[in-house]
Amino acid sequence: MAVVDHMGAPARGTQPVDETCVLDVRDLRMRYGTKDVLTGVSFVAHPGEVVALLGPNGAGKTTTIEILEGFRMRSAGEVSVLGVDPAEGDENWRARLGVVLQSWRDHGKWKVRELLAHLGLYYAPYSTDRITRPWDVDELVAAVGLTEHANKRIMRLSGGQRRRLDVAIGIVGRPELLFLDEPTAGFDPEARREFHDLVHRLSDANTTVLLTTHDLDEAEKLADRILILAGGTIIADGSADELARRMSTEAEVRWSVDGQRFVHSAADATEFVRQLFREHDEKIADLEVRRASLEDTYVAMVRQFESGRQEEAVREFEVVSR
Numbered sequence: 001m002a003v004v005d006h007m008g009a010p011a012r013g014t015q016p017v018d019e020t021c022v023l024d025v026r027d028l029r030m031r032y033g034t035k036d037v038l039t040g041v042s043f044v045a046h047p048g049e050v051v052a053l054l055g056p057n058g059a060g061k062t063t064t065i066e067i068l069e070g071f072r073m074r075s076a077g078e079v080s081v082l083g084v085d086p087a088e089g090d091e092n093w094r095a096r097l098g099v100v101l102q103s104w105r106d107h108g109k110w111k112v113r114e115l116l117a118h119l120g121l122y123y124a125p126y127s128t129d130r131i132t133r134p135w136d137v138d139e140l141v142a143a144v145g146l147t148e149h150a151n152k153r154i155m156r157l158s159g160g161q162r163r164r165l166d167v168a169i170g171i172v173g174r175p176e177l178l179f180l181d182e183p184t185a186g187f188d189p190e191a192r193r194e195f196h197d198l199v200h201r202l203s204d205a206n207t208t209v210l211l212t213t214h215d216l217d218e219a220e221k222l223a224d225r226i227l228i229l230a231g232g233t234i235i236a237d238g239s240a241d242e243l244a245r246r247m248s249t250e251a252e253v254r255w256s257v258d259g260q261r262f263v264h265s266a267a268d269a270t271e272f273v274r275q276l277f278r279e280h281d282e283k284i285a286d287l288e289v290r291r292a293s294l295e296d297t298y299v300a301m302v303r304q305f306e307s308g309r310q311e312e313a314v315r316e317f318e319v320v321s322r
Contacts, residue, residue: 027078028040028041041060043234052226054216054226059231059232062212067086069099095173098170099179109155111150111152111154112157113137116169134173160186163184163191164191181212183211196218252289261286
């Protein structure tokens, strides 16, 4: 007979996890008092994969991340992070993780290079035959674009420079799994591009990245997979293109004929463009096909989910009222 906890879900230790995954989350649940924040979150992440966790405010993103980081105890479900239950993770396990918080404001009198060198000392005992820890300080400073500011006191850094330092602190130990919480808040466009290049380099080096962001354009550029969390559960899991196709969102086709501009929405943009050329041939100019962005898909999926929940609540109310 299966063992269940007070929420009716399988108790910890009753389901095997896949230790070949960097993250293996199965039916994760969290309850605060009588409120269920997570109602059954399940997903996996593999080595070198960049996964974006998206969702409206209050969806449970922060709670999910804190459980995976080992900072919060879950109510139920099976969780494996680098092959270890985060509720039981030791210092050796924690040294394999990197965390970039939304802000990190301590040690303002330290100089950039001195702080990173000091923090790196804590990771040195956890080097392995495969991974040498910590990251060389000069290489790390260069990687986050702070070489010119390496000897500057932290209190004198600009907001964007401070955010670069936050990233450096998160990866100083060469993490196998990196948690990024709104990592480019305060970045200018150039710094954002450089950060995206850094994430791709980390991914190429087999670092798994779990990203939370409200910048959907950034998520679309960085992530191999998108997870959408709403109502305490994952309502979508796939690449940006896969999610767009699942919603069957229409594409917008723009073109001009004899100097006159036209716009049309089409479910099958390819067939519509073929028809245009059959009708107008070389008269067509300025042809542009705009497919659904991740933002379009995200908004449509969340609205569809919330609409379904509202309809379900109305049906339950009608049953109770009879």
